[in-house]
Amino acid sequence: MGSWHIGLSVVATDVGGGFSIGLGGLGFIIGLAGSWMLFTGLIGAWLSAVVLIPVICKLSDKHRFFTFPQIFEHFYNGKVALVAGIISAIGYIGFTSSQLLAGAKLASATFVDIDLMTALIIMGIIAVVYTGIGGLKAVIYTDTIQWIILMSGLIFIGIPISYVAIGGIDAIQSTLGAEFLSMGNITWQQLVNWAVTIIPIWFVGMTLYQRMYASKSPKQAQKAWFIAGLFEWPIMAFMGVVLGLFSRVAFENDMFAELGFAATSEMDPEMGLPVLLNTVLPIGLLGLMLSAYFSAILSTADSCLVAASGNVQTDILSRFFNFNQETKAQLRVSQIITLSIGALALLLATYMTNVLDLMLYSYAFMVSGLFVPVLAALYTKKPNSVAAMVSMILGGSTTVTLVVADWPLPLGLDANIFGILMSVVVYFVLATILNKK
Numbered sequence: 001m002g003s004w005h006i007g008l009s010v011v012a013t014d015v016g017g018g019f020s021i022g023l024g025g026l027g028f029i030i031g032l033a034g035s036w037m038l039f040t041g042l043i044g045a046w047l048s049a050v051v052l053i054p055v056i057c058k059l060s061d062k063h064r065f066f067t068f069p070q071i072f073e074h075f076y077n078g079k080v081a082l083v084a085g086i087i088s089a090i091g092y093i094g095f096t097s098s099q100l101l102a103g104a105k106l107a108s109a110t111f112v113d114i115d116l117m118t119a120l121i122i123m124g125i126i127a128v129v130y131t132g133i134g135g136l137k138a139v140i141y142t143d144t145i146q147w148i149i150l151m152s153g154l155i156f157i158g159i160p161i162s163y164v165a166i167g168g169i170d171a172i173q174s175t176l177g178a179e180f181l182s183m184g185n186i187t188w189q190q191l192v193n194w195a196v197t198i199i200p201i202w203f204v205g206m207t208l209y210q211r212m213y214a215s216k217s218p219k220q221a222q223k224a225w226f227i228a229g230l231f232e233w234p235i236m237a238f239m240g241v242v243l244g245l246f247s248r249v250a251f252e253n254d255m256f257a258e259l260g261f262a263a264t265s266e267m268d269p270e271m272g273l274p275v276l277l278n279t280v281l282p283i284g285l286l287g288l289m290l291s292a293y294f295s296a297i298l299s300t301a302d303s304c305l306v307a308a309s310g311n312v313q314t315d316i317l318s319r320f321f322n323f324n325q326e327t328k329a330q331l332r333v334s335q336i337i338t339l340s341i342g343a344l345a346l347l348l349a350t351y352m353t354n355v356l357d358l359m360l361y362s363y364a365f366m367v368s369g370l371f372v373p374v375l376a377a378l379y380t381k382k383p384n385s386v387a388a389m390v391s392m393i394l395g396g397s398t399t400v401t402l403v404v405a406d407w408p409l410p411l412g413l414d415a416n417i418f419g420i421l422m423s424v425v426v427y428f429v430l431a432t433i434l435n436k437k
Contacts, residue, residue, distance in 0.1 A: 001140060003220045006211050007227030009143035012150075012299035013207050014041060014228065015236050020150070020296050021102040022359065023237065024273030027244020028251075031180030034244065038237035040195045044202035045229035049222045052203055055378055057218035068209040069315040075377035076385040078319065083392050085315025087369040088206050089341075092308035094362030096345035099301035100124045101352055106293050109274035110286065112259060120349055123297070128342030131302040132335045136210055139302050146295035147231075153292025154239045157285050158277065162246045165280035166255070175249045193414035197363050200420075204370040206307035247272030255279055270354065305345070309338040361403060368419030369396030372427050380431075387430035395423025 015038070026034025059065065063074060068088060073081035103123035108116045134142070166172070172181070179185040202208060215221035250256060254263045256275050261267050267275075277289050313334055352358045372395060373388040399419030402409065409415065 001137075001214050001220075002216060003223035003227065005140055005144050006215050006221065007224035008147045008231075009140040009299075009303070010045075010208065010211055010224060010228040011231040011236070012143040012147035012296065013303040014205075014300075015232060015296070020236075020240055020293060021105060021270050021273060023240025024244035024247065025268075025270035027241030027246075028248045028269040028272040029244075030185050031176070031182070031245050031248075032238070032241055033183050033185040034241040035233065035237035036183070036186060036191060037194045037198070038233045038240075040191075040198040041202075041232040041237075042229040043195070044199040045225045045232065047199065048202040048208075049225035049229075052378070053212060053221045053225065054218050056209065056212050057215070057221055060213045065209075065213060067310050067314045068204065068206040069311065071209075071374065071377060072388070075383045076373075076388050080373070080385050080388050080392070081315060082319055083389060084370060084373070085311045087366060087392065087396055088204075089308045089311035089316065091362045091366035092206060092304045092311065093341060093345050094348065094365070095359060096301055096304040096308065096342070097349040097352065098358040098362065099297050099304065100127060100346055101349045101358060103127070103294060103297040103301075104349070105268075105270060106274045106290070106297070109271050110278040110290060112278075117350065120346065124342065124346035124349070127298055127301040128305065128339060128346070130298065131305040131342065132338045134302075136214060136306055139306055140211070140214065143299040143303065146299040150292045150296040150299075151235075153289050154243070157281070157289050158243055158292070159239060159246075161285065162243060162250075162276060162280050166246050166249045166253070171253070172245070172249050175252050176245070180245055180248070187412070189412040193417070196417050196420065197360055197367060197414060200367040200371040201363050204366055204374055206311060207303045210307065210310070243273050243276065244269070247276035250276050250279060268353075305338055305342055308341045308345075309334055312341065313337050364399050364403070364414065364416035364419065365396055368399040368416050368423060369393070371395075371420060372423040376427055376431070382431070382435050384427075384431040384434050386434055387427045390430055391423040391427035394426050395419045398422040 023034060023037070026037065056071070059071070059074065063070075065071065065074075067085070069081040069084035072084045100120060100123050104116055104120035107119035107123060108114050111119070114122075131139075211224070212221050215224060251261060251267055251272060252263050256267075256279060257263070259275060259279065261271075261275060274293075277286060281289055317337075349358075369392045372391055376388065377383045396419065399415045402415035402418060409418065
């Protein structure tokens with residue numbers, strides 16, 4: 001496939017509805033500085049385009065890879081690839097859950113008679129069934145259309161109408177402090193936490209490897225990644241936080257009071273953006289704007305489901321079961337696995353409340369387990385299988401343990417940083433010792 005389809009699919013998958021709702025939450029809390037989160041996405045996209053794509057595309061052309069963990073089997077062994085497949089599948093199940101939760105929050109905020117749980121079930125059924133119907137090619141084509149719908153909705157409907165409805169720049173300046181319009185309204189720890197979580201995902205994301213494999217050539221893939229980076233920041237980053245900032249102005253001025261969100265009450269920051277749309281948009285335009293956001297949510301949910309399904313079928317179950325190699329049989333197995341994973345993701349979403357947290361936890365788990373071994377595989381002379389296995393398990397489990405324990409960490413840094421450090425130390429100590437032997 002060509003660079004524009006791939007590039008738009010990459011950014012639609014990476015940003016999608018979860019980051020759209022999450023960015024709105026950041027804009028509600030800290031204003032324009034929340035856009036720095038997706039600046040790390042631009043760095044990750046361009047860095048991986050330069051140093052990763054040429055290597056991966058060459059390997060893919062030679063060995064016909066279909067999943068990310070097949071890289072591990074090539075450089076290490078089947079056991080390492082199995083563990084990588086499990087880590088990747090768990091991460092993408094969590095990521096799928098975040099998208100379903102984003103859709104549910106959007107629906108429950110704009111259709112006031114529908115509670116969050118009902119909206120979650122409706123969103124889950126639609127997303128899972130829709131994904132089970134098509135393969136990667138269908139996902140990429142629909143991602144392109146869905147991203148165009150989202151951008152059109154934001155540029156021509158959401159932002160201009162919301163800006164006028166809240167009273168323009170005068171209302172913004174009189175309602176909010178100057179820090180909301182400052183790009184410096186953020187701590188260095190937050191920037192580091194975002195960078196260490198988001199940049200490495202460009203090196204370990206199954207959805208991204210699938211699109212590298214699907215590109216016509218390495219140059220087409222690199223062009224696609226450069227396109228995706230620019231759409232992440234500044235385009236989508238600022239549109240998302242600006243709408244979140246607008247929703248904070250509306251909330252502070254009691255524009256949400258009729259919907260039960262008085263300025264004196266508590267409000268989930270991620271609910272601000274959808275409640276704003278419900279407040280300022282007339283019925284017809286609200287429908288168009290909702291279609292834009294639901295498009296974004298589906299564009300990410302379908303890709304994450306396909307990624308998790310590919311991990312489970314190709315990298316995990318196929319090592320224990322000899323599936324019928326006939327194409328239709330493979331497709332049926334894939335659809336059953338996709339529906340099962342979708343049901344599991346829906347169940348997980350019922351236990352979470354924050355979209356951005358769920359997304360970043362999923363990212364962190366994958367990154368802390370997979371980032372160091374994949375770099376070692378691609379860029380060291382003697383990749384060591386035992387070191388890779390142990391570093392994956394200890395890196396991922398360190399992050400999970402710190403997140404679950406909720407201990408205060410040094411300097412306010414994210415658990416993922418310590419998971420990656422554990423992975424680095426374990427890999428290179430073991431690799432040094434075992435390679436000498």
